[in-house]
Each structure stands twice: as structure tokens, then as C-alpha cells.
């Protein structure tokens with residue numbers, strides 16, 4: 129199935145924050161992604177985009193710049209009712225294009241969703257090949273001692 133005609137992808141605004149938190153934290157409760165606080169979403173609002181179906185926010189994704197040639201996709205989540213319609217891919221490709229415009233060569237995802245990211249043009253890389261800075265925010269994660277997320281990269285250039 130493909131994205132509905134009414135779907136728009138745009139910069140997130142303060143009005144979207146509660147809906148963004150609801151989508152992300154539902155998956156966080158299931159252990160599929162890290163939770164987000166309202167403060168952290170507000171503080172990093174400029175780095176988030178949302179997908180809107182004309183009535184409500186149905187997807188969210190953030191871009192965190194790690195270094196001059198590396199940015200990470202974070203908090204990618206699609207509302208249950210909108211999954212499998214191309215919304216996730218749309219958001220990822222939007223962030224990839226943002227990286228291209230910003231002159232950032234590599235886009236990183238740390239994920240359990242290998243097949244989805246492969247469909248978006250990412251491939252697996254060894255975690256050891258990534259700079260230390262990538263792991264800075266992992267210190268507060270309960271999964272740190274045995275993190276089983278896969279590192280995947282898209283090259284924009």
C-alpha cells in the first residue's frame with residue numbers, strides 16, 4: 129500500500145508535541161524504542177519532522193547530527209493505524225534529503241527494523257566502525273550492557 133494523498137511531511141511544531149509523545153512512548157512501553165520526555169521533545173523540536181494525514185499526526189522522526197559527516201535518525205515511529213502505508217519510508221527519505229542539503233554524507237539508524245531500513249536503501253555496518261560519539265547517549269539506556277540493535281547506514285553522496 130502507498131501513502132495516502134492527504135499525507136504531508138513537515139517540520140514539527142509545539143502543537144504536535146503531545147501527539148508525537150503518544151506515538152513514540154506507546155512503542156517505548158513495548159520495548160521497541162527509547163522513551164521521550166516532553167522536555168526532550170520540546171528542547172529538540174527543530175530536529176523533528178512529522179507526517180500528518182490531514183486530521184492528525186500519524187508519524188514522527190528526528191535527526192540528530194553527530195559529526196560533520198554523520199547524522200542519526202532517532203525516534204522514528206508511525207501510529208499503529210498508519211503502519212504499512214509508506215509513511216515510515218517517506219519520513220526516512222525526507223531526513224535523508226535533509227542530510228543531503230546540509231552536506232552530511234552518512235545517515236545512521238540504530239534499529240531492530242533491518243528489513244524496513246533495507247527497503248529505504250540502508251545497509252548494515254559494524255558498530256565498531258562508528259565513532260565513539262555515537263554511543264554517548266547510550267549511557268542512560270538499560271539495554272547498554274547487551275545492546276542488540278543493528279547499525280545501518282545510508283550514504284547520501
Ligand SMILES: CC(C)(COP(=O)(O)OP(=O)(O)OC[C@H]1O[C@@H](n2cnc3c(N)ncnc32)[C@H](O)[C@@H]1OP(=O)(O)O)[C@@H](O)C(=O)NCCC(=O)NCCS
Nearest residue numbers: 155204205206211212213214215216217239241243244247
Ligand atoms: C518500522 C516502522 C517505522 C515502519 O514504518 P511503516 O510506515 O510501517 O513502513 P512503510 O510502510 O514505510 O514500509 C516501507 C517498506 O518497508 C517494509 N517494511 C516495513 N516494516 C517492515 C517490517 N517490520 N519488516 C519487513 N518489512 C517492513 C514495507 O513492506 C515496505 O516495503 P515496500 O517498499 O516493498 O512496499 C513502523 O512500523 C514503526 O513505527 N514501528 C514501531 C517503532 C519502531 O520500531 N521504530 C523504528 C525505530 S529505529
